[in-house]
Amino acid sequence: MRFDAQPAVLYVFGGLLVLLAIASLITSLKRRSHPERDYTELTQRVNSWWIMIGIFALALVLSVNVAIGFFAVLSFLALKEYFSLIPTRRADRRVLFWCYLAIPVQFWWVHERWYHMFIIWIPVWMFLLSSIRMVMIGETKDFLRAVGTLQWGMLTMVFSVSHLAYLIVLPESKGSIGAGPGLVLFIVMLTQLNDVAQYVWGKSFGKHKVAPTVSPKKTAEGLAGGILTTTALSLVAAPWLTPLTHWDAVAVGLITGLGGFLGDITISAVKRDLGVKDTGALIPGHGGILDRIDSLTFTAPLFFHFMKYYYY
Amino acid sequence: MGKVIRFIFFGVIARFVALIVLGLNVRHRERLPKGGPCIIVANHNSHLDTITLMTLLPLKLLPRVHPVAAADYFLRNRLLAWFALTVIGIVPIKRQRTRPDEDLLAPVREAIAGGDILIFFPEGSRGEPEKLTEFKSGIARLAAEFSQVPVVPIFMHGLGKALPKGEAILVPFFIDVFVGEPLTGSRDREAFMTILRARMDALAAEGHFPAWQ
Numbered sequence: 001m002r003f004d005a006q007p008a009v010l011y012v013f014g015g016l017l018v019l020l021a022i023a024s025l026i027t028s029l030k031r032r033s034h035p036e037r038d039y040t041e042l043t044q045r046v047n048s049w050w051i052m053i054g055i056f057a058l059a060l061v062l063s064v065n066v067a068i069g070f071f072a073v074l075s076f077l078a079l080k081e082y083f084s085l086i087p088t089r090r091a092d093r094r095v096l097f098w099c100y101l102a103i104p105v106q107f108w109w110v111h112e113r114w115y116h117m118f119i120i121w122i123p124v125w126m127f128l129l130s131s132i133r134m135v136m137i138g139e140t141k142d143f144l145r146a147v148g149t150l151q152w153g154m155l156t157m158v159f160s161v162s163h164l165a166y167l168i169v170l171p172e173s174k175g176s177i178g179a180g181p182g183l184v185l186f187i188v189m190l191t192q193l194n195d196v197a198q199y200v201w202g203k204s205f206g207k208h209k210v211a212p213t214v215s216p217k218k219t220a221e222g223l224a225g226g227i228l229t230t231t232a233l234s235l236v237a238a239p240w241l242t243p244l245t246h247w248d249a250v251a252v253g254l255i256t257g258l259g260g261f262l263g264d265i266t267i268s269a270v271k272r273d274l275g276v277k278d279t280g281a282l283i284p285g286h287g288g289i290l291d292r293i294d295s296l297t298f299t300a301p302l303f304f305h306f307m308k309y310y311y312y
Numbered sequence: 313m314g315k316v317i318r319f320i321f322f323g324v325i326a327r328f329v330a331l332i333v334l335g336l337n338v339r340h341r342e343r344l345p346k347g348g349p350c351i352i353v354a355n356h357n358s359h360l361d362t363i364t365l366m367t368l369l370p371l372k373l374l375p376r377v378h379p380v381a382a383a384d385y386f387l388r389n390r391l392l393a394w395f396a397l398t399v400i401g402i403v404p405i406k407r408q409r410t411r412p413d414e415d416l417l418a419p420v421r422e423a424i425a426g427g428d429i430l431i432f433f434p435e436g437s438r439g440e441p442e443k444l445t446e447f448k449s450g451i452a453r454l455a456a457e458f459s460q461v462p463v464v465p466i467f468m469h470g471l472g473k474a475l476p477k478g479e480a481i482l483v484p485f486f487i488d489v490f491v492g493e494p495l496t497g498s499r500d501r502e503a504f505m506t507i508l509r510a511r512m513d514a515l516a517a518e519g520h521f522p523a524w525q
Binding site for chain 2: 076077080081083084085086087088089090093094096097100141274275276280281282
């Protein structure tokens, strides 16, 4: 089925493209004025944003099914990156295979608007099935570590990410101007800008470390500045893209600012545990898929359940 | 017809498996050969090794690219032989001499002299997945003989996890592909093998590979 991309979604994407064009312009001016400095990473970063926003915009605007498929592929890439990063047991190849198969099933529930199965498939059914499959193989050495890491991966990379897809199929509710794509664009944009805002505030005013053992560069100033910026953005963007009232927009801004930070440092803790700097090399200038969607794995379900409880 | 099938196989199927199902993280892509003759040397963990290596090179080079593979294994029945020779395009070599003076590398020499890009797995067989075994030294003799031809070492990690020997189900993993600096052969074959082995080990040391038991 096709839906008309709401004008607001298109305007916001238009605005993002203007922002990107400015970023590209600044980058090329910097390259020109300081030819001796290396701007490779900055350039790659901005170029990758063009591609990411381009693909994301196409996925959201083309059709509901394309958008669901897009998030399924995103889940697949994230889970594959995670499985490639963590220690796995040779004996568990078939369990990993089952975990991958859980992805199309999970997004099928979304496609069917079958909320009940969507919300229990991974935490109940795959929780049981993956344990059963693993115990049938019978390898007990490191069993707990193996079953724990696999299930954490499925919850984070598949269950969490699929909430973005379910946002798209939420029905119109009373007074709702922004079903579906508007909600997804809203939370994704807010989360990504929150990352940027926390970085910029921290870089400019950061003094007090907020998570010294996990992510030494994160500061209380960055966190606070980020949350305030995100809340302000939420207030501005909410009337365009969502049915949120002003006070709810403030609440969502605070939740997203804090949730994004917590998702970010959770993946940082995982990376530190594994001894890697980036989760992958798929996105030039950014690292891996997981480096880009770390905050989203927390903000997506938080925002989804806020909306579901109060509006749908 | 065979050429068309080969083109479709590598242009569509192999690229779908390597780039979408698996996903490659290629380092030092600029060291890959731009044309033949050339000898690519890689570690061997999986049937997917050949397919992955061949998708690294542009399709226009495909007619020139041929993996060197064991005749006794790949030509053991007609269907497999057709697939290996026509689709994959292997240069088959025998592993055991039937006559004491038999030149096992003759077909390989001919291909290099003709300007082909050959893919070698000097470990000889896939062995235990994700473990580098001793290199066989046939490669040193070839490199010494064709001392103008660059030898490009490539280290891959992950394919032994995705599809190890004796398994039928492909489990997706991201694959690391590290391309090394080209080297050329010398008369001192032992020295050549030492350098080749050292380049391989240095490439392997570039990556972070999680435990896999």
